[in-house]
Amino acid sequence: MNLAFWKNNKDKQPKKKKSVAREWLDAGIFAIIAATLIRTFIFEAYTIPTPSMEKTLLVNDFLFVSKISYGPRIPMTPLAVPFVHHTMPFTKNTPAFSEAVQWKYRRLPGFTDIKRYDVVVFNFPEGDTVALDQPDPSYYRLVRLYGWSQVNNTYKIIHRPVDKTENYIKRCMAEAGDTISIVHGQVFVNGQAAPVPPGSQHNYVVEISEPLNPTRLDDLGISGPFQTINANTFEYNLTPAQAEALKQFPVVKNIHMAEDENINALFDMNDIFPHDTIHHRWTDENFGPLYIPKKGAxxxxxxxxxxxxxxxxxxxxxxxxxxxxxxxxxxxxxxxxxxFKMNYYWMMGDNRNNSLDSRYWGFVPEDHVVGKAWMIWMSYGEGGIRWSRLFRTIK
Structure with missing residues (x-):
């Protein structure tokens, strides 16, 4: 790579031909620099690891996250291995960054501010979870995120720099300056009922007079039930459209949104933000009202x-x-x-009964925001590539 390209060749000497190895080295260095700049300032790839956003986003959806939408964030931990987030590949806990240099939070101008109902990628604000050999009281909160089958009691919370904590993806349900509340599972923002994303899911109690036709359930994309209450009553995780479709089944006697009957009963109010049951006896289905901090307020x-x-x-x-x-x-x-010195946001998963979100750990500061979820460029499931999801923009 010629770093003195501006100098004149006064003697008109023929340029020395680069070796093949040198050409490959130059091309590799250029590619690393270009890719790093793109990843830092324009867009970054992200993979959906959990079902907390289903069915808006599915596990193993591969996304592009736009960093120019809200303005790219200047790296706060600049000394890091390229293309690696926080841990070296093939190691358990070896950091891929150095905290020897730490920069203050700064963000370049973007095309828009974070808006209500945007799908946003951000750094987890409460600390990362890592596997250890000793039990930790955060076990039951991890169940909400990873599911019963994937969690044991050998986890703890560790703390990394802001831009090196795990990336999460949720929907922004309230922006700075809003007041949010949840009443029987319905979200209200500034006193108005918030729109329900078409792909969002909630647990419903379904009472039937005789067994449901599994073929018809498959046609509607309904799996489960995930819980049996009694011989004729079950719980399903449904989108609003699926719930309306089930209501039309002659064998369905009653269907209503679940609250205390479901898995949420296993988690007491101590798990709910702000973890103060004296003044705030809130649950994940009945919460607030809560003011979202705004810079200067x-x-x-x-x-x-x-x-x-x-x-x-x-x-x-x-x-x-x-x-x-x-x-x-x-x-x-x-x-x-x-x-307040910064703006804050309230993030919730579309899969409302299966999401560890702001109801459990509170506000997301603006300096934790990575970017706006933009487009699905690849998706696969048990049946292979989900062709219908490719190149779909995220709403």
């Missing part, structure tokens, strides 16, 4: 809401916070209010 602090914003103040925005003599002390100064 100020909230009054008291015993009833400090658990909501404690992590924002201490962890995401880097302040000290303590309670002394009945007063809140932030950075050594007594105060009864706080002004």
């Amino acid at each position: 100020t909230v009054k602090l008291d015993d009833s809401n400090i658990s909501l914003y404690d992590r924002v103040i201490r962890v995401y925005e880097g302040n000290t916070l303590e309670r002394k003599d009945g007063k809140f002390i932030i950075n050594g100064q007594p105060t009864d209010s706080y002004t």
Whole structure:
């Protein structure tokens, strides 16, 4: 690779021909630099690992994530192995980055801001899960993410730099400045019922007078049931369209959205953000109202809401916070209010009863946002390539 291409060849000497090895080396270096720039500033490939977004997105959907939509984020941990996220391939916990250099959060201008109902890829805000040899109390929360069959009690939470934590994908249900609530599974934003994504799923209790025809269920794309309540009552995970179709079956006596009858009953209120059952006895189906922090906005602090914003103040925005003599002390100064430095977002999976999302770990800060899910470029399942999903834009 000629790094002095601007210099004139005064003696008009013939250029020395590069060896084949040198040409391959130059081409390799150029490819690595170009691919790294594209991956950092334009788009990045991402694979759906869990069913939390079904059936909007399926396991083994391969996506392009647009970084220019919201503006590319300048790397905060710049010393890293190219094309590797946080761990070296074929190793268990060997870091693929160095924390010797850490840059402040900065983002280049993008085409748009994060909007309600966008499908967004972001760095997990609560810490990563890794396999260990000792039990950890986070076991039951991991079940929500990975499923019963894939989780044992040998996990713990570790902490990496913001841009090196695991990538998650969810739908933004509320943006900075919104107030969100959930009533019997229905999401409300600023007092208005939020639209239900057509591909979203929810657990439904289905009561029947005689067995359902499995062929007709297959035609509707319905699998299961995943739980039997009694001889004539079952739980299915359904999209809104599937639930409406089942209602038309003559053998279906009753169908309604499940709440306490389903797997959620296994998880008590301590698992639900903000993990404060004295002031907020919320569940994943009945939640809020909750204000989503907005940059420059100020909230009054008291015993009833400090658990909501404690992590924002201490962890995401880097302040000290303590309670002394009945007063809140932030950075050594007594105060009864706080002004936010960043915008925050509320992310939820479309597969509402099978998603570890903001209902469990709270807000997603703007510095954790990677980009906007753009297009499915490859997808495969048990039957091979899902041709109908290829090159489908994500909504």
